[in-house]
Amino acid sequence: MPLAGDPRPRTAWTPLTGPAHSIALEVLLDGPLPRIELARRLELSPGSLTRLSRPLLDTGLLVETDSVCDPVSGRWTRPLDVDESAHAFVGVKLTADTAHAVLTTLRARVVAAVEAPLDGRAPAAVAATVARLVRELAGDGLERLRAVGVGLGGLVDDAVVRSALYLGWEDVPFGALLEAELGLPVVVDNDVLSLTRAEQWFGAAGRCTHFAVVVVGAGTGHGLVVHGEVLDRPDAGVGLLGHHPVDPHGPLCPEGHVGCAEAVLTTAAIELRAGLALRRAVTFEQVLELADRDPLARRVLDDAARSLGTLIAAVANTAMPEKVVVSGENARLAEVAHDALWEGIRAGRHRLASPLVVDVQLTGFAEWARGAAVTAIQTFVLGRRR
Missing domain, CATH: 3.30.420.40 (ATPase, nucleotide binding domain)
Structure with missing residues (x-):
């Protein structure tokens, strides 16, 4: 079935379902893959894999790479890949x-x-x-x-x-x-x-079927993947996590909430607090640069990172993901104020809770x-x- 509005016939990725498509998808996400590994993953016999993959090779959707020695069987094989x-x-x-x-x-x-x-x-x-x-x-x-x-x-x-x-x-x-x-x-x-x-298919959470992404930057937000599916609900674009409380003594956000993530963790919020402390206008990047030599800048970042830890703990407590990916333009906050971040996480988690995996991904507009x-x-x- 072609994409809506596509004037050209769609051939490369048809059929969209069935074993042949599963082969192509496995190779796309993890290739190049030896045939024996593909057969194991998809529970196919070697003969079935050969039969199903042949049309994919004939159309050019899949290609064979140079021969390598399979470490398990000891045989030489030509793994399958896509022409990306x-x-x-x-x-x-x-x-x-x-x-x-x-x-x-x-x-x-x-x-x-x-x-x-x-x-x-x-x-x-x-x-x-x-x-x-x-x-x-x-x-x-x-x-x-x-x-x-x-x-x-x-x-x-x-x-x-x-x-x-x-x-x-x-x-x-x-x-x-x-x-x-x-x-x-x-x-x-x-x-x-x-x-x-992007994190699910080609990023830090590849092959992870249950994870969360927490984004901090000009705004705050989060995404959830459960059972391998992105939770794409109507409320996903409303920014609900941004109004979760993280600091009972924090400032007001534009919606009138006290100490919510939007009021504490956004670029504007951190720049405003740092500017008040330093008595001059500063950018978020300048606050990061000042952290090692200015105690006021360090205090602003530590407080923000501790609040970010509180937010991550809340996501982990409710969604119970295998890992949390921290991303967005302000993700460096989690690195520069690492200790304060984990103070916030530990304070918000039960002592018997499973260890939490937090993966920080620095993100720009690209x-x-x-x-x-x-x-x-x-x-x-x-x-x-x-």
Whole structure:
């Protein structure tokens, strides 16, 4: 079944279900893989694997790599892999004033990155800017471009942006607007969910079926994967975790909540508190640089990291994930104030609770855009977002 709006026949990843597709997906996520390992994972006989993989090799979806010696059987074998450069994808992260775009392979390896300021926030103008970046990235390889993914902070429902406050959008069919500009399939997703999908398939949580992503930056948010599926609920774009209380003595957020994550952990919140303490305006990056030599900067960061630990503990206590991935522009907070972070985590966890795995992933706008590309890749490969 082709993606909605795709004018070209879809052949490379059909069928979308069944053993043949399972073989292709295993190879995509973990390849190159020896045939004996593939057969073991999928509980197939060697004969069945050969029969099912032959059409995939004939169409070029799978390729054989150079011969290697299998450490288990001692036999020489040619592992199966995908030709990841045969399919290209573009991911776009929209902020209030800039479009950040990356070109990736089928495995979400970033090949090129560009960005451009938005010429106003009118949906048509934003679509025109994004389309220009897509064409710039694709260059002469437009025929390899399969889909475009767009990630933004807000509530998204089937490529319609129901609400994106920082863009001033309500009920904007942005996916349809961009498809009309490009003649390519477009998927639009909440940016935190896209980042979660990227960690699931090609990131720190690869092959983990139950994990959480906690994002701290201009805003706060989280994504959950349970039984291998991203929890893509209508409330995912509302930013519910941002209003979880982390400091009973903290400041007010714009919604009037005392000491919630939005009031304590965002870039603006940390910069404001540090500016008051240091009696001058400072950026988040400057506060990080000052941490080792200025006790006031260190206090601001430690307090924030302790609150982040409280937030992580709350997510771990309620969702009970195998691991928590900390990401976003302010993820360095978890490294620079590591001890304070774990003070907050330990204070919020039961002494008999399982040890918590916390994986810190430093994220810039290119990584956010890559997340949007992964949403496009998943939709292309699965016929849906996972």
